[in-house]
Amino acid sequence: MLSLPELGQLFESYRREHAFKGTVAELYAPAQYLMDLGGKRIRPLSTLVAHQLYHDEVDLALPAALAMEVFHNFSLMHDDIMDESPLRRDHPTVHMQYDLNAAILSGDWMLIHSYELLAGYDASKALPMIKLLNKTGAEVCEGQQRDINFESTMNVSEAAYIQMIQDKTAVLLGASLQMGGYTAGAPASDLDALYLTGINAGISFQLMDDYLDAFSPTSGKIKGGDVLQNKKTILFIHCLQEANETDRNQLLNWYQIQTPSDEKISGVLHLFEKYQVPSFVKNMVQSYGQKSMKALDSISVAQSRKTNLETLLTELLNRNK
Structure with a gap:
């Protein structure tokens, strides 16, 4: 079984071998430029x-892995346009x-290419994987629109915010894990988990x-970027929910x-500190992290095979920058 660094190296080699190219170079160059900028490849x-x-x-999972990274970068490309x-x-x-x-055009092609990569699987795998990407793509768009809607109102509930970040961010991570289950032929209960x-x-x-945007312990990091941009x-x-009228x-x-x-x-x-917002948010972080680990525990494979996924999740959930 390959380690996380080895899996990362394998993916990068595969990505480079499948660099974007075609007769109309101007279409593919922007997409390749973005993919080459790197990232965590989560x-x-x-x-x-x-x-x-x-x-x-x-x-067998490499085309699906590339499809998820291409789709993710497509969404980033169009997000950057909307956010200027x-x-x-x-x-x-x-x-x-x-x-x-x-x-715009290169991003459109990236979306199409992510489906093209999934269509290369045999029909028994390709159909549910394409349906999953359809569902995920629609949810990401809904999440982006919810985020845009929040810009014009101060009345955003905690539940609405959680739904927004689930749609805009979390569903793609859930789909990426489930894609690996599909390529491996995992049982339905494990796909859900x-x-x-x-x-x-x-x-x-x-x-x-x-939390880290406001209270990062890392020296040199500019704090309060979300505050400066009035992000809800x-x-x-x-x-806003806890404050008295004056502070509100x-x-x-x-x-x-x-x-x-x-x-x-x-x-x-x-004001955040006065109303103990940092501890509230850290408790939420811990709660959702525990739910993630509980779902992982229910997957029906030997504990020894879960080591890489546990390590990946731990790195995601226990960061300080």
Whole structure:
């Protein structure tokens, strides 16, 4: 059984061997540019690790792993366009490096190519995998729209926020794990457990991301980026719910200000701490992490085969940056 670093190396070799190219180079170059920027490769690793729960040989899962990474990067490319982001992974975003039309069209092709990769499996595997990507893609779009909707309202419930991050972030991790189950021929009960493992880990990951944006212990990290952008994260939502009327109005006033300032960051973070928001969010992170591990425990393979997935989840759930 390959280790996580070995699986990562295997995927990178496969990705490079299947570099995007064709007669119209201008279509493929932007997509290849984004894929070459790197990243943690959490989703393809999840697919390979899930497949390896059942089989040591993982070559069969490589096209599905690449499909999930291509789909993920397609969503990033279009997110960057909508957010007008200048940078991705410390490099110019695709629409800045090339142009807007190139980014839209190349992103469209990436979506198509992710399906093309899954269609290469035999029909008994390809059909449920394509249906899963259909469902996941629709949910990611719904999550993005929910996030956009939140920009124009202060009235966001905790439940609505959890649904948004589940759709926008967690479903892709759940689907990546389930894809590995499909390629391996896992039983239906395990397919469900793999999906729940990813869903809960993804929610926990995003909640921790929200927490670290405001309270990262890592020196040198700029705190309060979400506050400066007036993002309605779980910290803002819970603080608004718990605050007295005076502090609630102060928090709302801070979130009306568009100009970045240290005073705004310190003022908002003070309110978060006053209402014990950090401990509340960390408890949520832990709760969803425990749900993820509980789902993993229910998968019907020997504990020794779960080592890589446990390690991957631990790295996701116990980070400090």
